[in-house]
Structure formats: C-alpha cells, structure tokens
Amino acid sequence: MTSEFELIRRFFSRPSAKAVLGVGHDCALLQPPAGMQYAISTDMLVAGRHFVADSDPEKLGCKSLAVNLSDLAAAGADPAYALLAIALPAVDETWLEGFSRGFFSMAERFGVDLVGGDTTRGPLTISVTVIGHVPAGLALRRDGAQPGNDVWLSGQTGEAALALAHRAGRAQLPPEHLALCQARLDTPEPRVQLGRRLRGLASSAIDVSDGLAADLGHIAEASTLSLHIDVGALPRSAAVLACTDEGLALECLAAGGDDYELAFTAPAQRRRDIEALSRELGLALTRIGSAAAGPGEVILRDARGAPVVLPRAGFDHFA
C-alpha cells in the first residue's frame, strides 16, 4: 500500500530554489528579500461545489493554483511559494499524477515553489495557500479608490458562468462557444503580469471571482464610495454576444463567478498609461465606469442611464 509519505515524495516533492527549507519538513523556512512585504492568501476547492468530482485532474491541478495566484495578482504581488493541503477519498496514482502535473505546470509558469503541504484521506478537497512578494507599501488594496477615478476591467467576464448555464440547461451554446467557455471555467488565467504592472498605477484592485458586481462591491465598501458601472460598456465575448437571452447574458457578465479577471480603479489622468499597458500585455483593459462620493455601493446602469437590477448579486457559497 502506498503510504502518505511516499505519495508526498513521489508526486509533490520538488526542490525549492528560493526557500531556505522546502517541502517535507515540519515547516518550510522562507527568507524575505530586503524591502519586500509578503502577500498571502488561501482558497479551498471542494468537489461537488467548485468542480465536479470527475473533473480532469490535470486541469484541476492548474485551476487550484490559478485561483490562488489570482488573489496575488489582485494585490500586485510576485508569486513565490505555495502550500497544498489535499484530502482524497483513496489513493489514485493516475489522478495524483495528472493533478501534480497540472499544479506544477502552473507553478513553473509563474515561478512558484511548492514548499509544504498535507495529504489525508477524506472527501476530495483542495486547499492552497500562496505567498508572494510585493515592495513595501506598493501592494494593491481594495480601499484606495477615490471619487473621480475610472473603473477598469481586464479581459471579459461571463464565459465561465455561461458554461455553467449550458450545463444547467439554461443556455444552448454552439460547440465552438461551449469549448471556449468551458476552457475559461476549467483553466482560468491569473492576471499576474497585469497585477504587478498596476503597482503605482491603480488606486485599488480586486480579482473577479464571485461576480463582477459583488467584487466591485468590496472595493466600494472598503473605499467608502459608489461605483457607477455602465453595463453597455462591459466587454462581451463572442459567446456572450451570441446569447439570445439578454437577462442571462447580463447575469453572466455582472454576476457570474469564476472569471479571475482584475477589476481596478485608477485616476482619469492615467488612461493613456493603462491603454499603453493593455497594448503591451496584449490584454483588453476596458473602462467600464467611474467612482463617485457615495455610501459604498455599486450602481449598474444601461446605455439609457436606467438602473439595471441583477437577478442575483454574485456567488455566495452559503446563499
């Protein structure tokens, strides 16, 4: 019988170039670079809740790190380390081989060393903690938005939610759109490069994981102002454009989860810098609204200025 320690050794032990002491000890030891702060975040993915139990393990390995890297991106941090705690119903070497391949492919792309973890038997659950470096005082936060700032969004929202709507029978996507939407759901791309380049440029930032309106709500609340969003300005992918149910399209755009784009605010005089950054990164950055004095709320308006009410505000695991 394969033991826990053999599992760790076989699938999850790779030497760390950066850590003083890496995986396979009681603790990893990290030496912070001079002038840097650590940004740290944790996310838990549960089978049947965040993914279907028979998900492709390699894609799941990618995604379980990607959703955490998205939090580092939102802080403008450079990814450095990860810890992985995983509960598995049984030892399944094929699954573990695929999962670790996906996890490490994402780790290598973003310079992340796996420095610790835990494996146990239990309902399939994946808990990842990530640590990044950010120059002291330069981290992006939720509480820095100012009245008059523009509100920006990277990429496009809604495709992951559209894939879920298709699965639930609420939408009928043609195969080419379904493939794109499913890929957005299964293999999200954390906006790490964008996040680090927004240091000193954005006044606040957040990653869009629970739905655009809900996540912007955290900025509005933390910064104590109102964010006015022009729903007509929200960028639409081909799949969302082809959606004939406008209510569903709006729900996916503004309240669908699992997008892992960055929403951020910036002074209006930085528009050219942000447009230049968009070209340099080859990543759409779209101005979708503006911040104004207000009580900490998000106000969505259509092209005629009429308020838009969403059927649901955003993803909440207990709602």
Next chain:
Amino acid sequence: MTSEFELIRRFFSRPSAKAVLGVGHDCALLQPPAGMQYAISTDMLVAGRHFVADSDPEKLGCKSLAVNLSDLAAAGADPAYALLAIALPAVDETWLEGFSRGFFSMAERFGVDLVGGDTTRGPLTISVTVIGHVPAGLALRRDGAQPGNDVWLSGQTGEAALALAHRAGRAQLPPEHLALCQARLDTPEPRVQLGRRLRGLASSAIDVSDGLAADLGHIAEASTLSLHIDVGALPRSAAVLACTDEGLALECLAAGGDDYELAFTAPAQRRRDIEALSRELGLALTRIGSAAAGPGEVILRDARGAPVVLPRAGFDHFA
C-alpha cells in the same frame, strides 16, 4: 440567509496588530521583522478522519490551531499569523460561534493573528496555515542530529491513542484516566515555549503527531543515522501505567498518533541545560535514547536490550 461575507465578518474578523493588512482582503500583507525568517506550515483536519463530526466545536477550534502550532514549535518558531480555510455542510451559527471561540482562545494565548481565510460549503474540513518568525539560521530542523547525541522527549506519549483504543473497545479505561486521555486527544498543548527555547540547544527536532517511532524515523532519515530508543525509558502516564495489555501500551507509547510532544536530539554535554530547562518550564524532558552512525533507522530495544517490534509503525492516512 446568512451570507459567506457576513459569516467571515461575524465570526472570523478581528483586527491584526502585527499585519500590514489583515483578514477580509484578497491577500494579507506581512512585514517581516529584520533578521527573521518565516516558518510556515499547513495541516488539514477532516471530519470522520481526524475527529468525529459531532465533536465539541470549541475544542475542535482549539485543536485545529494547536496541531499547526505544534509544527511551528518543532521548528523553534514564534507563532505570528494563521489563515483558516473551512468547508461546512451548512451554516450553523452555534457551531461557528463555538469553533471561533476555541480558535481565538488558542490564537490569543500564543500571539497569533488570523489574517486570512476562506469559507465554503462542503463536507466538514478545516485547513489551517500558520506562520512564525525564527531568527535567521536558528530554526530547528530534522537533519541536524549527530552520532553521539542524546534523544529526548517532552511530556508523555500514548494517552491520545489510549482514548482512541478505549473508544474502539480495545481498552477499558476507568473514568478518571479516560477523562485525562480524552483531554489529550481533544485539546493538545503545542510545545511552543519549549521549541523556542531549544533554538541553539537541540541539534534536531520534530513534533510527535504520527507516532513517536514514525516521527523519529524522519529525523533518522533526514540526518542519515540510527536512533536507538530504550523503550523502558519512555515516560508513562498513570493511564498507560495502568494498562494491563503491555502490547497495547507499547503501541500507544511508540506508535500512537496525536501526541503533539516534541522529540529532539542534543549533544550529551547539554544534558544539564536541558534538565534546567525542564525545571524552568515545568515540563518533563526525558532522555529516551541516543543517535549512532547508521543507515537512517529507528531501533527500539527493551530493558534487556532485545529488539521491540511494533504491531504498526505509525499513523499514515493512506495505509
């Protein structure tokens, strides 16, 4: 319906005195003190595996942090921060209130700030990441034991395993022993003070969570030497002394899990320092064997020098 964000706010948001930015953001921001390294570790507890689903939530809150603090103790680190990811089958405010009370009571005792986390719906699973400070180069490790070193053990092992044996019908404990053993299982005491005082004194250390022999095996392997353990020298609590099944007593002492004592090695010339430390901390520190050149193994011998073979080597979640 209580939302995820309200849950976090109500039960898990306390201001952090140490962190630049604490709970309730994409990332926490930590400013490392000068000259310090970070020790970091993660542990996952699963209902039905590490605890029974109807465990007292306050004790479970204590234990879920304590088992992680034990890893910091083994590294000689000063606890500083924790992140908590938790999956719950449903919102249960009474349970959450109790759990958070237990978690924070342990956090306050050991100076730990909760700086991040995640809550989601799912089979009851608790994943904690802890971070501590340790002066650069002084962390306790597994790979520093030297031939000729003494092997030491704090406190006593076996009581938690004896409580489990009682529950499984393998032992019949009188009520007063059962209460003590159950308390050791439910509310372990991480040896944080001992760990930090062993910096510069112990040559290697590990926390005894998977069973003494198995955990000493990690030191033997990492240090590439043999550890000779005198089974007769293992300290026995009243409950273990009263156990009439000597095979079971030995199994609990040397292979039972969930002890959270520290096992460590130190040069023989430091015996007086360690004995003085024991008196100062009011914590038994017992010399249980010695290290010698060898292939990386643990050899248990009884009082007559005969090899002792354990029925099982230690706790392994997949064995």
